[in-house]
Amino acid sequence: QVQLTESGPGLVHPSETLSLTCTVSGFSLTGYSVYWVRQPSGKGLEWMGRMRYNGDTSYNSALKSRLSISRDTSKNQVFLKMNSLQTDDTGTYYCTRVIGYNWAEYYFDYWGQGVMVTVSS
Amino acid sequence: DIQMTQSPSSMSASLGDRVTITCQASQDIGNNLIWFQQKPGKSPRRMIYYATNLANGVPSRFSGSRSGSDYSLTIISLESEDMADYHCLQYKQYPLTFGSGTKLEIK
Numbered sequence: 001q002v003q004l005t006e007s008g009p010g011l012v013h014p015s016e017t018l019s020l021t022c023t024v025s026g027f028s029l030t031g032y033s034v035y036w037v038r039q040p041s042g043k044g045l046e047w048m049g050r051m052r053y054n055g056d057t058s059y060n061s062a063l064k065s066r067l068s069i070s071r072d073t074s075k076n077q078v079f080l081k082m083n084s085l086q087t088d089d090t091g092t093y094y095c096t097r098v099i100g101y102n103w104a105e106y107y108f109d110y111w112g113q114g115v116m117v118t119v120s121s
Numbered sequence: 122d123i124q125m126t127q128s129p130s131s132m133s134a135s136l137g138d139r140v141t142i143t144c145q146a147s148q149d150i151g152n153n154l155i156w157f158q159q160k161p162g163k164s165p166r167r168m169i170y171y172a173t174n175l176a177n178g179v180p181s182r183f184s185g186s187r188s189g190s191d192y193s194l195t196i197i198s199l200e201s202e203d204m205a206d207y208h209c210l211q212y213k214q215y216p217l218t219f220g221s222g223t224k225l226e227i228k
Binding site: 035037043044045046047058060061062094096098104105107108109111112113114 | 153164166174176208212215217218220
């Protein structure tokens, strides 16, 4: 069945780099795009960026200078790296999927369980 | 960027009540809007897609509607399990933008 699973360190020190992995199963990364969404504790959701089904990427301009998304299709994994972390980057980070063509029924239908990241010294 | 103005930010309602949450888009997004439900400590769950379509497995007491640039999520008869945060998302234009969320509590 379809699954997305985020993994990564729970604690990152200020100014360091966050590295997260989204491991997927039950679908192909060449047929679906993977999006990263984060949620500061007690706050709303923010779209960070995406790895498209065709290998292209796009980023939220507010994070673009710090953010990089890549993938390894052979391992069914999508990677997020964000540098220069600060305390307001603390929150839960999610990956979710969007089908690679115009079929809204398969947009954002499955999400990972999320990974909590704390930025603290 | 498209701004999604969501209201109310919080509300309290009684079991059996009809509840409506609204998002207003600052630009035309067509029907490119999703409603999510999020319970504490859980991932968002898609409830409504393409503004008015009920997602698989979602109870029929939930519905989505659109009037111009205003999008609404309605629960026709509130149940205790509906206590959650609700978020709208526009995916017409990048960057994707969410509403600020509505916290729904049961009286």
